[in-house]
């Protein structure tokens with residue numbers, strides 16, 4: 277099964293978390309590719325992917341315009357409808373709007389007809405409500421959250437396998 281992670285990253289932190297999610301997905305034996313919206317993407321691979329996770333830094337408590345622009349202008353013809361979708365964010369502060377950043381992306385995924393996956397609290401700890409978040413200005417949160425991102429990637433891939441390969 278093919279899975280993808282698509283992100284925007286200006287200073288590298290969202291890219292690092294995208295790679296960690298990809299690593300968690302690979303634990304299930306899935307093929308995984310991570311793409312920046314600033315590079316040319318393997319569109320055939322994306323068309324064949326069963327699930328895509330989107331990531332953005334938090335800018336003014338919402339997702340970066342480059343990620344929204346990609347979803348608005350560049351995602352057509354990729355058959356996103358029916359694929360599993362998820363989202364994650366990086367941010368400075370707990371009160372900085374990472375949750376609204378994730379929800380802004382998930383809202384677009386719903387409009388695109390994707391099946392939205394959050395990680396869910398049903399799986400127990402770590403509880404991931406809307407999607408994983410890494411905060412770079414709150415003590416050691418950024419480093420400590422890496423385990424949560426890996427688990428999110430693994431859970432996302434396991435759900436995609438259950439939905440599409442069963």
Ligand SMILES: Cc1cc2nc3c(=O)[nH]c(=O)nc-3n(C[C@H](O)[C@H](O)[C@H](O)COP(=O)(O)O)c2cc1C
Pocket residue numbers: 284285286287288289290291332333334335336337338366367368369370371372373374412
């Ligand atoms: C112009 C700008 C606006 C930002 N706005 C917010 C914000 O509203 N809330 C927040 O918590 N962090 C904010 N940040 C911090 C970034 O979201 C955070 O550093 C992020 O991890 C950067 O990701 P990147 O390294 O992938 O570019 C902002 C950073 C910049 C440069």
